[in-house]
Amino acid sequence: MNRLASLDIAFNPASVAIAGVGTLNGGKAYLDSLLSAGFQGRIYPLNPKGGEISGWKVYPHVQDIPGPVDYVISCVPAAQVPQLIKDCSEKGVKVASLFTAGFSETGREEGRQLEREVQRLAQGGGVRIIGPNCMGVYCPRAGLSFVLDFPKESGGVAFVCQSGGNAIYFVRCGARRGIRFSKVISYGNACDVDETDLLEYLIQDTETKIVAAYVEGVRDGKRFRQVLRKLAARKPVVILKGGTTPAGARTAAAHTSALSGSDAVWDALLRQAGAIRVDTMEEMIDMVVTFLFMRLPLGRRVAMVGGGGGASVLAADVCTANGFALPPIPPEVGSEIRSHLVTDAGAVLTNPIELNMYPESSYNIARSLLAYEAVHFLLVNCVVGQHPWPMFDAWFDIVCDTAIRVRDQVSKPVAVVLPSDIQGDDQVFVTLQQRYYEAGLPVYHSMSGACRAIDRFLRYHKRPTSTDEIG
Amino acid sequence: MNRLASLDIAFNPASVAIAGVGTLNGGKAYLDSLLSAGFQGRIYPLNPKGGEISGWKVYPHVQDIPGPVDYVISCVPAAQVPQLIKDCSEKGVKVASLFTAGFSETGREEGRQLEREVQRLAQGGGVRIIGPNCMGVYCPRAGLSFVLDFPKESGGVAFVCQSGGNAIYFVRCGARRGIRFSKVISYGNACDVDETDLLEYLIQDTETKIVAAYVEGVRDGKRFRQVLRKLAARKPVVILKGGTTPAGARTAAAHTSALSGSDAVWDALLRQAGAIRVDTMEEMIDMVVTFLFMRLPLGRRVAMVGGGGGASVLAADVCTANGFALPPIPPEVGSEIRSHLVTDAGAVLTNPIELNMYPESSYNIARSLLAYEAVHFLLVNCVVGQHPWPMFDAWFDIVCDTAIRVRDQVSKPVAVVLPSDIQGDDQVFVTLQQRYYEAGLPVYHSMSGACRAIDRFLRYHKRPTSTDEIG
Numbered sequence: 001m002n003r004l005a006s007l008d009i010a011f012n013p014a015s016v017a018i019a020g021v022g023t024l025n026g027g028k029a030y031l032d033s034l035l036s037a038g039f040q041g042r043i044y045p046l047n048p049k050g051g052e053i054s055g056w057k058v059y060p061h062v063q064d065i066p067g068p069v070d071y072v073i074s075c076v077p078a079a080q081v082p083q084l085i086k087d088c089s090e091k092g093v094k095v096a097s098l099f100t101a102g103f104s105e106t107g108r109e110e111g112r113q114l115e116r117e118v119q120r121l122a123q124g125g126g127v128r129i130i131g132p133n134c135m136g137v138y139c140p141r142a143g144l145s146f147v148l149d150f151p152k153e154s155g156g157v158a159f160v161c162q163s164g165g166n167a168i169y170f171v172r173c174g175a176r177r178g179i180r181f182s183k184v185i186s187y188g189n190a191c192d193v194d195e196t197d198l199l200e201y202l203i204q205d206t207e208t209k210i211v212a213a214y215v216e217g218v219r220d221g222k223r224f225r226q227v228l229r230k231l232a233a234r235k236p237v238v239i240l241k242g243g244t245t246p247a248g249a250r251t252a253a254a255h256t257s258a259l260s261g262s263d264a265v266w267d268a269l270l271r272q273a274g275a276i277r278v279d280t281m282e283e284m285i286d287m288v289v290t291f292l293f294m295r296l297p298l299g300r301r302v303a304m305v306g307g308g309g310g311a312s313v314l315a316a317d318v319c320t321a322n323g324f325a326l327p328p329i330p331p332e333v334g335s336e337i338r339s340h341l342v343t344d345a346g347a348v349l350t351n352p353i354e355l356n357m358y359p360e361s362s363y364n365i366a367r368s369l370l371a372y373e374a375v376h377f378l379l380v381n382c383v384v385g386q387h388p389w390p391m392f393d394a395w396f397d398i399v400c401d402t403a404i405r406v407r408d409q410v411s412k413p414v415a416v417v418l419p420s421d422i423q424g425d426d427q428v429f430v431t432l433q434q435r436y437y438e439a440g441l442p443v444y445h446s447m448s449g450a451c452r453a454i455d456r457f458l459r460y461h462k463r464p465t466s467t468d469e470i471g
Numbered sequence: 472m473n474r475l476a477s478l479d480i481a482f483n484p485a486s487v488a489i490a491g492v493g494t495l496n497g498g499k500a501y502l503d504s505l506l507s508a509g510f511q512g513r514i515y516p517l518n519p520k521g522g523e524i525s526g527w528k529v530y531p532h533v534q535d536i537p538g539p540v541d542y543v544i545s546c547v548p549a550a551q552v553p554q555l556i557k558d559c560s561e562k563g564v565k566v567a568s569l570f571t572a573g574f575s576e577t578g579r580e581e582g583r584q585l586e587r588e589v590q591r592l593a594q595g596g597g598v599r600i601i602g603p604n605c606m607g608v609y610c611p612r613a614g615l616s617f618v619l620d621f622p623k624e625s626g627g628v629a630f631v632c633q634s635g636g637n638a639i640y641f642v643r644c645g646a647r648r649g650i651r652f653s654k655v656i657s658y659g660n661a662c663d664v665d666e667t668d669l670l671e672y673l674i675q676d677t678e679t680k681i682v683a684a685y686v687e688g689v690r691d692g693k694r695f696r697q698v699l700r701k702l703a704a705r706k707p708v709v710i711l712k713g714g715t716t717p718a719g720a721r722t723a724a725a726h727t728s729a730l731s732g733s734d735a736v737w738d739a740l741l742r743q744a745g746a747i748r749v750d751t752m753e754e755m756i757d758m759v760v761t762f763l764f765m766r767l768p769l770g771r772r773v774a775m776v777g778g779g780g781g782a783s784v785l786a787a788d789v790c791t792a793n794g795f796a797l798p799p800i801p802p803e804v805g806s807e808i809r810s811h812l813v814t815d816a817g818a819v820l821t822n823p824i825e826l827n828m829y830p831e832s833s834y835n836i837a838r839s840l841l842a843y844e845a846v847h848f849l850l851v852n853c854v855v856g857q858h859p860w861p862m863f864d865a866w867f868d869i870v871c872d873t874a875i876r877v878r879d880q881v882s883k884p885v886a887v888v889l890p891s892d893i894q895g896d897d898q899v900f901v902t903l904q905q906r907y908y909e910a911g912l913p914v915y916h917s918m919s920g921a922c923r924a925i926d927r928f929l930r931y932h933k934r935p936t937s938t939d940e941i942g
Contacts, residue, residue, distance in 0.1 A: 029862065165781050165857035166782065169782070242784040242788065251780075255780030256780065309727065310632070320719060350721055385644065386640040387639070390619075421753055421756075
């Protein structure tokens with residue numbers, strides 16, 4: 001079976017066995033995750049003790065399972081993995097995902113040897129391995145998951161991630177910003193299936209429109225470059241490289257035994273391949289949100305609406321510092337805006353302009369500002385936490401309605417900044433964020449994050465890279 | 472009465488009148504805020520219609536109030552403010568805080584004239600003015616507040632803020648990080664009491680240990696410089712300058728009619744005066760948290776503990792990029808740490824090192840790492856949202872217990888990073904954050920934020936400014 005076909009099975013198995021299911025352990029958590037994700041195929045818990053768990057018959061060994069098994073998740077101790085792989089091979093299992101850790105990432109010779117043995121057994125026995133030391137596959141369309149709380153719906157974003165924790169963090173944070181996933185693969189030590197295999201698979205995966213990847217190291221730089229170039233020619237690819245400093249690289253070696261490579265080499269490689277490099281998980285989320293939800297602006301001139309003088313001052317500074325221009329409002333646009341005002345009190349006819357508590361007036365202001373020909377897109381600056389009194393709570397809904405209406409009426413892009421440092425049980429924030437992304441608007445958690453992502457978006461599409469170019 | 476004495480009254484009035492109290496308006500919100508803050512003096516709602524509001528007798532005019540009045544909050548329309556100031560003057564009111572907007576910030580001649588008239592009436596009549604176009608004073612010890620949800624307890628941090636929205640945002644965000652306040656003053660257009668008066672007051676205010684300020688412009692640069700230098704010689708001063716770019720300055724002019732001044736001039740002025748300049752609200756909170764809770768490290772060598780390989784790789788990269796070193800663990804410290812492990816599985820003996828689900832083991836690991844002589848302080852990297860299963864929820868409490876115990880046992884500083892991009896109704900996050908700050912530990916919302924703040928803290932105390940200097 002060729003490499004892509006085995007990955008097809010990993011993303012759509014008809015049957016899954018979980019080795020090492022106990023009453024309260026990783027194996028049980030995988031079982032619960034599959035059930036919660038609505039996996040429709042056959043599920044076989046494995047444990048040498050047999051018996052039952054949560055009403056499911058537990059099979060002692062892979063060979064005891066009556067029907068065929070496509071996919072095995074290993075939660076047994078490292079020393080038992082070689083035997084498990086032999087059993088899998090005999091049973092005709094196509095793919096094994098090894099949650100089990102304790103291999104080359106330990107930095108000890110016995111761990112390295114064990115990993116080589118597993119690799120040899122798998123390749124000799126026709127079983128493809130994801131991991132070891134990984135979370136495996138989240139593929140909502142197939143009902144595959146490794147946690148309980150990931151979204152059940154599919155989407156167009158694939159995430160290839162060397163770290164299990166980063167994969168989980170990315171999906172959870174991304175989900176709250178409206179990202180939905182085609183395939184997420186935490187691939188750990190990559191003793192068999194590696195980042196390049198996965199990226200290659202995604203070239204032809206029609207479900208995937210945008211690819212994000214967290215990579216600590218690659219085994220075959222030349223092949224990686226070739227595949228990445230092909231992939232990036234077809235779809236936006238956003239890459240976060242972990243281990244770019246000596247301390248980070250040392251940590252990466254201990255994490256997934258990755259060889260990190262020099263930062264400058266990575267920079268050149270990613271640029272030449274046409275991938276977008278980001279520096280943090282937050283930037284990666286911002287970038288994916290941008291590709292998913294942001295319409296392409298024709299340039300870098302911004303109209304901004306907000307609701308707080310001081311917040312607008314700081315936001316204007318951040319925009320300018322990031323290479324965006326806020327054109328002043330010319331008299332004729334100013335008069336038009338003034339005609340929309342319900343009251344003059346507190347009216348500030350600059351760009352940024354303040355929205356108010358009157359829905360129709362706010363909408364007309366935003367519409368006039370965005371219709372102004374010098375302006376390329378609208379930034380909505382929505383700072384939860386800066387309004388003094390409950391009587392202003394309705395403001396956020398007015399702004400949200402305004403943003404959605406304006407986007408529907410004016411053929412220019414609209415983006416929303418919802419600063420997130422007000423942390424807590426803030427239902428206003430969560431509800432607003434969901435309203436925005438459900439309407440298809442990109443939501444950013446800081447003005448600087450929005451500017452950085454939209455800047456990269458413009459560069460990716462070869463739009464003006466500085467305000468000097470916009471004439 | 473001299474300038475400082477009138478400010479004393481503004482921060483501790485025996486009686487407050489609120490002009491323009493209606494059933495659901497700003498005046499009513501001020502009334503509710505005073506009551507909620509536990510103001511113990513006399514309160515007099517004012518409204519020409521008289522009557523009652525929420526059981527309080529409403530007086531038609533200031534003159535109708537039976538006893539003396541120290542402090543008046545104006546929520547009447549701009550055009551009525553001159554008469555109000557005349558009434559205040561006649562009544563012997565010491566300070567008036569003008570929530571009322573519609574003055575010079577409108578950019579129109581009539582607004583500027585009105586503001587000059589108010590200024591003239593106030594200065595002629597012995598009434599000091601805070602504002603107009605401001606929220607006024609929050610002083611929890613005196614029971615003064617302008618919102619309902621600010622902390623009731625006092626603390627050592629003063630915040631002088633030209634923007635009402637930024638003041639509210641700072642107090643709310645800061646409160647959730649453990650900051651408590653002596654005095655917060657939103658001073659708006661500064662037609663009388665200005666930023667320099669307030670900073671001068673804080674020089675001798677024994678309740679205030681740390682000063683933060685958001686400033687859009689100053690009227691008298693020379694006096695500002697002199698006062699700032701005096702203040703910064705006594706207490707840490709953190710300043711955020713709004714309006715540093717042309718668009719920001721234009722916005723500031725429209726916000727508080729401030730003249731922003733050049734960014735380079737501000738940079739030199741603040742550096743020479745010994746104040747710490749920050750670029751965002753988040754950095755200002757980080758800096759205040761650092762001065763409040765961080766013990767001074769002797770240098771820039773960090774020990775880090777965390778709980779996720781990928782998160783540790785990225786954190787190590789961020790630390791290094793920000794001029795901190797993570798010394799590798801030498802064999803003897805490694806053996807000591809190994810002796811604390813309950814199990815070898817997944818044990819990674821690098822720096823950063825992973826904590827585990829065993830409280831005693833985790834504590835001993837952190838203790839050995841921090842006791843290692845090459846290390847100056849401990850960073851705890853606590854990424855909520857990256858753990859797969861509920862069985863790991865206890866991990867965060869184990870880490871929190873570990874951090875507090877280690878801080879109590881080892882005489883080196885400990886700081887905590889609790890990344891906040893997992894946004895929502897996450898009670899785990901909120902509860903953890905509170906546990907940390909209540910134990911007196913600084914909590915940061917990103918690794919880069921922590922590094923930037925601790926870097927500035929070290930520079931402020933003239934500690935090594937790069938890892939080259941630490942030998």
